[in-house]
Amino acid sequence: xDFIQESGIKIPNAVIVSGATQVAxxxxxxxxxxxxxxxxxxxxxxxxxxxxxxxxxxxxFSYGTAIEGLAEILPYTFTVKNDPPVVYVVxxxxxxxxxxxxxxxxxxxxxxxxxxxxRSGVEYELVLKDVMSQISEDVGTMSLNPERxxxxxxxxxxxxxxxxxxxxxxxxxxxxxxxDVNPPEIQKVVVEHIVRRETDSSHLQSPVRLxxxxxxxxxxxxxxxxxTWRSHIELLLSDPDMAPRQISRRIVExxxxxxxxxxxxxxxxxxxxAYLQLLDSAFDTVEDGEELYAQFLNTxxxxxxxxxxxxxxxxxxxxxxxxxxxxxxxxxxxxxxxQFCRGCWxxxxxxxLQLEQKKNDPPSFPExxxxxxxxxxxxxxxxNRMRKHVGATxxxxxxxxxxxxxxxxxKEKPGAVSNAxxxxxxxxxxxxxxxxxxxxxxxxxxxxxxxxxxxxxxTTDEDNTNFKNQTKLK
Numbered sequence: 001x002d003f004i005q006e007s008g009i010k011i012p013n014a015v016i017v018s019g020a021t022q023v024a025x026x027x028x029x030x031x032x033x034x035x036x037x038x039x040x041x042x043x044x045x046x047x048x049x050x051x052x053x054x055x056x057x058x059x060x061f062s063y064g065t066a067i068e069g070l071a072e073i074l075p076y077t078f079t080v081k082n083d084p085p086v087v088y089v090v091x092x093x094x095x096x097x098x099x100x101x102x103x104x105x106x107x108x109x110x111x112x113x114x115x116x117x118x119r120s121g122v123e124y125e126l127v128l129k130d131v132m133s134q135i136s137e138d139v140g141t142m143s144l145n146p147e148r149x150x151x152x153x154x155x156x157x158x159x160x161x162x163x164x165x166x167x168x169x170x171x172x173x174x175x176x177x178x179x180d181v182n183p184p185e186i187q188k189v190v191v192e193h194i195v196r197r198e199t200d201s202s203h204l205q206s207p208v209r210l211x212x213x214x215x216x217x218x219x220x221x222x223x224x225x226x227x228t229w230r231s232h233i234e235l236l237l238s239d240p241d242m243a244p245r246q247i248s249r250r251i252v253e254x255x256x257x258x259x260x261x262x263x264x265x266x267x268x269x270x271x272x273x274a275y276l277q278l279l280d281s282a283f284d285t286v287e288d289g290e291e292l293y294a295q296f297l298n299t300x301x302x303x304x305x306x307x308x309x310x311x312x313x314x315x316x317x318x319x320x321x322x323x324x325x326x327x328x329x330x331x332x333x334x335x336x337x338x339q340f341c342r343g344c345w346x347x348x349x350x351x352x353l354q355l356e357q358k359k360n361d362p363p364s365f366p367e368x369x370x371x372x373x374x375x376x377x378x379x380x381x382x383x384n385r386m387r388k389h390v391g392a393t394x395x396x397x398x399x400x401x402x403x404x405x406x407x408x409x410x411k412e413k414p415g416a417v418s419n420a421x422x423x424x425x426x427x428x429x430x431x432x433x434x435x436x437x438x439x440x441x442x443x444x445x446x447x448x449x450x451x452x453x454x455x456x457x458x459t460t461d462e463d464n465t466n467f468k469n470q471t472k473l474k
Contacts, residue, residue, distance in 0.1 A: 007044055015070065015091065017089070019089060038062065077089055210254035215282065216258070230276070233276065244271050285324065314343070318336055336362070340368075
């Protein structure tokens with residue numbers, strides 16, 4: 001309860017004076033000024049430092065007619081001529097109280113509505129719509145059945161009657177309409193807020209769907225691995241618009257056997273962290289951080305693997321080591337660049353990007369990846385241009401040679417070569433046959449025997465047979 005309520009001050013009959021000095025001579029002057037408009041019931045100095053009106057004066061009049069007389073000049077600035085001068089500002093307590101306390105109550109109420117929506121799993125917009133409909137119904141009831149307060153007759157014998165308005169008024173409670181309590185401007189803002197939030201929620205919730213996870217080994221192609229699946233859950237946990245019960249429901253919906261059996265013993269209203277704790281114990285990496293870091297140091301580029309893909313593999317291995325405490329998170333970029341320079345076999349790429357010189361001030365993973373992809377694309381484009389240029393040059397040389405008649409003689413076919421060899425063999429055999437006939441003819445003329453063995457190796461079997469037959473006939 002605030003200071004105004006504890007003091008029992010009647011807010012419609014009071015004004016608040018800021019700039020109070022607690023100096024009797026000075027504060028009494030502004031009080032005397034207010035006495036001209038009606039009798040003062042009491043003057044209260046706000047000494048509660050927790051109050052919104054700390055160190056202010058609250059002047060409560062005996063009757064509401066004093067406020068009606070002051071309404072035309074309020075807010076009013078009253079100056080006490082002093083050295084230095086003191087300035088007081090007089091306002092109706094109802095206007096200030098409504099602005100400060102009412103605004104705080106409204107904010108507190110809206111905050112409680114958001115908390116209620118988050119705990120119950122109901123969208124905040126739906127809760128706000130329900131409250132607005134209830135307010136509209138209450139205002140409609142008030143406009144149909146206006147209540148009147150009893151007539152109040154003002155006494156004629158007031159103290160300071162000469163300073164007050166001496167008349168009798170009938171105090172009636174005004175008939176309120178929906179527009180009075182809920183102006184069109186506020187209605188427009190609320191409707192735009194609700195429509196915008198519904199549009200944003202529809203865009204966020206409709207396409208988002210978690211991939212399934214079962215924990216089977218080997219992993220089916222249609223399912224995500226545990227690290228990928230858990231990173232999606234962490235994104236949901238960081239979303240302030242997602243209630244814990246909604247996240248738990250999304251987790252259960254994305255699980256398949258045997259993973260569903262791990263969380264089967266939890267209550268339906270269990271928080272998301274309870275689900276993740278069980279699933280981590282069953283499917284998360286259990287290797288020691290130092291062992292994972294050793295595996296990271298033994299990760300090298302495979303034959304035919306692009307450098308950018310190799311960097312991806314290093315990043316995944318290093319993140320696992322960081323997660324298990326093997327590497328400090330602030331040294332990730334340093335270890336990543338150092339191992340990349342060790343395990344990458346493309347020396348030309350390292351030289352072109354001067355990565356060895358950047359170890360003391362390593363770039364982040366996104367910056368390094370962009371550098372690698374840009375350099376790879378540049379080298380690939382250069383290679384394609386070289387192939388096109390060399391191919392076109394060879395083609396031009398062949399065309400020019402054909403036109404000049406100086407083209408290179410075509411190579412002989414294997415069949416033509418074998419036929420030429422056979423022709424040579426037949427010619428040699430014919431020469432051997434002729435030589436044998438000549439030597440036989442000379443033998444007949446001279447009567448001398450000529451050793452045949454000298455020519456045996458140079459004649460064919462058919463020639464030897466003819467020579468023997470001729471000898472027998474002789």
